[in-house]
Amino acid sequence: xxxxxxxxxxxxxxxxxxxxxxxxDIPMVLAGNFGECRANHFHxxxxxxxxxxxxxxxRAAADGYVSxxxxxxxxxxxxxxxxxxxxxxxxxxxxxxFAPAIQEYxxxxxxxxxxxxxxxxxxxxxxxxxxxxxxxxxxNTGGSTAPHLHFEIRNSKNEHPVNPALFGFDIKDNVAPVxxxxxxxxxxxxxxxxxxxxxxxxxxxxxxxxxxxxxSTPLVGIGIDEYDYMNDSxxxxxxxxxxxxxDDVVQSAITIDDISYDVTRYLHAFADHKTKKExxxxxxxxxxxxxxxxxxxxxxxxxxxxxxxxxDGKAHKVKIEMTDAVGNKTIIDFYLRYNGDSTAIPTCxxxxxxxxxxxxxxxxANVKFTLDSKDLYDDVCFTFSELADMTAYSARYQLxxxxxxxxxxxxxxxxxxxxxxxxxxxxxxxxxNDGKKDNGKAATYDNSWYRASVRNFGEYRLVADNTPPKIxxxxxxxxxxxxxxxxxxxxxxxxSVEKFEATLDGKWVPFExxxxxxxxxxxxxxxxxxxxxxxxxxxxNGNTETIEFSFKR
Numbered sequence: 001x002x003x004x005x006x007x008x009x010x011x012x013x014x015x016x017x018x019x020x021x022x023x024x025d026i027p028m029v030l031a032g033n034f035g036e037c038r039a040n041h042f043h044x045x046x047x048x049x050x051x052x053x054x055x056x057x058x059r060a061a062a063d064g065y066v067s068x069x070x071x072x073x074x075x076x077x078x079x080x081x082x083x084x085x086x087x088x089x090x091x092x093x094x095x096x097x098f099a100p101a102i103q104e105y106x107x108x109x110x111x112x113x114x115x116x117x118x119x120x121x122x123x124x125x126x127x128x129x130x131x132x133x134x135x136x137x138x139x140n141t142g143g144s145t146a147p148h149l150h151f152e153i154r155n156s157k158n159e160h161p162v163n164p165a166l167f168g169f170d171i172k173d174n175v176a177p178v179x180x181x182x183x184x185x186x187x188x189x190x191x192x193x194x195x196x197x198x199x200x201x202x203x204x205x206x207x208x209x210x211x212x213x214x215x216s217t218p219l220v221g222i223g224i225d226e227y228d229y230m231n232d233s234x235x236x237x238x239x240x241x242x243x244x245x246x247d248d249v250v251q252s253a254i255t256i257d258d259i260s261y262d263v264t265r266y267l268h269a270f271a272d273h274k275t276k277k278e279x280x281x282x283x284x285x286x287x288x289x290x291x292x293x294x295x296x297x298x299x300x301x302x303x304x305x306x307x308x309x310x311x312d313g314k315a316h317k318v319k320i321e322m323t324d325a326v327g328n329k330t331i332i333d334f335y336l337r338y339n340g341d342s343t344a345i346p347t348c349x350x351x352x353x354x355x356x357x358x359x360x361x362x363x364x365a366n367v368k369f370t371l372d373s374k375d376l377y378d379d380v381c382f383t384f385s386e387l388a389d390m391t392a393y394s395a396r397y398q399l400x401x402x403x404x405x406x407x408x409x410x411x412x413x414x415x416x417x418x419x420x421x422x423x424x425x426x427x428x429x430x431x432x433n434d435g436k437k438d439n440g441k442a443a444t445y446d447n448s449w450y451r452a453s454v455r456n457f458g459e460y461r462l463v464a465d466n467t468p469p470k471i472x473x474x475x476x477x478x479x480x481x482x483x484x485x486x487x488x489x490x491x492x493x494x495x496s497v498e499k500f501e502a503t504l505d506g507k508w509v510p511f512e513x514x515x516x517x518x519x520x521x522x523x524x525x526x527x528x529x530x531x532x533x534x535x536x537x538x539x540x541n542g543n544t545e546t547i548e549f550s551f552k553r
Contacts, residue, residue, distance in 0.1 A: 077142020
């Protein structure tokens with residue numbers, strides 16, 4: 001059988017073992033590893049546990065210099081980048097404070113730019129470091145949900161994250177990956193138009209087996225629902241390599257060595273997004289969907305792009321190998337057979353058959369949009385419905401299902417079904433519901449339509465948004481005399497708080513955001529004495545609230 005080598009595995013490359021040290025002074029125990037499936041991306045580094053604590057010393061993994069300092073409200077939070085002479089860059093994220101000199105430089109830049117969020121590219125001569133130097137303190141900032149250090153190694157030339165496990169860190173791990181389900185797809189039809197077959201492997205010795213699997217399709221796609229584990233941690237990780245064999249011949253092989261941020265959203269083509277939405281399980285697919293351009297993860301594919309041709313009706317021996325980054329391996333063995341069923345595949349029952357790798361458009365009296373040719377990963381039999389909503393300025397329009405992913409943003413147009421008062425024309429929001437909660441964003445009036453950029457199927461409607469955010473003090477004035485910071489909560493019912501600005505005695509001060517909480521850590525700009533803080537918060541539609549808060553330190 002012809003095997004196509006899509007990309008040479010990075011494992012064959014010579015990564016410098018021992019060049020980088022553990023950035024913490026405690027053993028490296030992981031809460032997350034490289035390549036894990038996350039909400040809209042692959043995890044791009046190692047999440048190193050900090051024993052449930054914050055403010056552990058973070059040290060330079062190797063000689064180099066501080067090349068970038070970034071402060072984000074979400075994402076990496078407080079992050080530091082070091083460039084190294086061997087062509088790699090290390091990233092340290094979710095930090096609390098930086099080392100004193102770096103912290104002072106960053107804070108001065110915030111005041112200079114009058115912006116808490118900054119992304120600073122630093123001259124090489126500014127902060128040189130030696131391996132083991134203190135560079136920061138660990139934390140829980142940005143999008144982090146528990147204290148840990150997010151650590152990445154990137155190729156400095158192209159900024160692609162590389163699997164840190166390839167660099168020989170001392171990680172205690174003798175636990176092999178564990179399979180939970182092997183999943184079987186009928187590859188004669190779209191993955192979005194079927195309910196795949198789930199089989200749970202049974203443990204036999206050190207490996208796993210499945211009773212003979214009989215399917216009603218001659219062309220099968222296989223996916224694996226698995227977790228990896230390691231010593232001293234209950235957190236779930238993911239395998240490093242996966243291989244699929246039929247009759248002792250490799251049909252597909254996956255190796256997660258490096259993933260560019262530019263293509264990380266192709267996660268939704270590599271893993272079964274529909275099953276994740278419906279069953280909360282990540283299924284990694286050994287076959288290549290027609291709209292999946294993340295081909296470099298598939299180091300080997302057969303002529304059917306990872307699908308198995310079992311049309312001869314014979315029982316074929318199938319083996320799945322799962323290996324973690326230190327070489328622990330799990331094998332699943334079973335036989336697979338086609339039962340000869342000749343039932344025709346159902347055809348699309350609507351007029352809106354969206355073809356993968358082609359531009360697709362939908363037009364309705366009050367709804368329209370166009371998808372780019374690379375927006376879908378597989379064919380979609382698009383469905384549409386509407387439900388009256390007397391509280392909104394449109395019906396509730398159901399655009400297919402939230403379980404079917406879209407790759408890039410597209411412009412959605414909705415026409416109001418009743419007159420919008422002139423005073424509200426610029427105060428309309430497009431509200432999206434994924435079946436669980438509402439998320440709104442400002443919509444732009446455009447020649448009797450409203451438009452907004454969206455990236456999901458699901459339910460949409462137009463609503464009025466003319467109420468400003470609420471600003472709520474989280475401390476009493478008396479408590480501030482002994483506090484190290486002042487905190488407010490800013491909430492917005494429909495869209496989001498787009499702007500939060502504050503002046504202290506008429507001068508700008510930096511407020512950090514964590515969800516709907518905003519806080520200013522007192523510094524030399526707020527000495528002891530009486531002060532007046534003036535805060536303005538605005539939502540996406542320009543609704544603005546301003547308060548003044550007097551306090552004494």
